[in-house]
Amino acid sequence: MRTFGPFQTVAEFNDFLIHAAKVGISRDGLAQIRPQMSDTHRVVFTHGDLAPRNIFVKGGQVVAIIDWEESGWFPEHWQCVKAWWCPGLDKDWDAMIPDFVPQNYEEAVRVDQMLSDRMMSSVILSDIWVDFARKPRQKRPDEERTLILINTTPPTCLNRACTPMIPSPPTLAHMKCYLLCLFFEAVRKLTPRSRKRGSIVLLPFGLVLKVGLLSPTEEGRTIRYIQSNTDIPVPKVLIYATGLFRNYTLMKRVDGDLLQFAWHDLTPEDQTDIIRQLRTIVQSLRALQPPEPPSVSSLGNGPCRDSRVAGIRLFGPFPSVAKFNDFLIDAAEIYMDPDALPGIRAQMSDTSRIVCTHGDLAPRNIFVKGGKIVAIIDWEESGWFPEHWEYVKARWCSGLDKSWNERIPEFIPEDYENDLRVDKLLSDRMVGAI
16 A cells, blocks of 8 residues: 655656565566566556446446546556456456557566566465565674564455465565564554553553554664664664554653653753753764765655655655655645745755754654653654755644744754745645645
8 A cells, every 4th residue: 555656757667666576576587577668658647447346337338437546647558557457357358458458568468467476476464565674784692683574565456466376485484574563463452542642552561562654664673773873862672563554663661751741840951951962963863874866765765754744645755855845835736826836936945955854853752851861752754854854844843832942943053944934835824724
């Protein structure tokens, strides 16, 4: 159920298909398939699932086409590929597909089946793809074991996914990962409501389980990255996994109080010291080197998640700040007068540096104890963003009064007031529409 794209060219779309097939096909096999894919097809509007299950008829006439969730602008052969992929009827229907998608796309279908037939054989249980990701490096004796489930787009037809053609059956590691997710889901459902705090499940022995939205970059992996490359205090991650359309992160409970509730009880001197520590944290994030070439993306260089921009939906990545700004304008179009958007777009800076950004540096995500910051939590919206984005998001929904808001420029000290003003021209109207 992941989103992907958009892509600038058919070639980029084909590259993504190859990348998505790495779970089920060897690298050598992919290298042989890619040259057979056409990069010159026209891009046309496509339903994406013209199967009998999505066609209503009455009196010999088609009266409705339903299920437009997978429609979009795709290469011209994609309609035929998808119609063949999982029609839900027998060969009598299959033989008629070229009659309503008349161009000769048999070669495109043949090449795509070289990918999809193997990809679907990697599906086990509940339409979930799993892959045990190992990083080739020496493991420290005290290092916690990490199990990762990587979720990719499941097929819509389980019977075809479970055909006997299984070139590479699930490994023991695959099953361990999947069983871990089942265990975490059972814990989530069986834990009394009194032991839950939103996405957090309070467990015995000083442990917490965070159950987050599905994302290409697991929060547990992000926290490990921050812990390994900076001195920023973060929760201790024991194990994390992705499956069942959720991210699961098992952590040690932070010993401290949320700054949201402690701020007004701190002395002015302690408040100033907290601000100084936050400034050091922001500087540490910005010292991290972005990927080459720089892009607006998650820390894993994939799609982003940001509640200010798109709620729970994923978006991006973007090859430049300009493309990110274009997306912000597009996201606001349904809430605003389209004639006002070009004027706002002209005021947006396309030359900002791309830096590592937490994305929600608010008191609700900062634990303190004894006047010291002991943990920064909630890294789901972190990534590589324009440098002003940390300030924009910190001011967007801080959760405290002006005694906090007036101190934000002290820990994000550059002058981003104009960027905030321009963003509020969009976000003030978008939030009102949610």
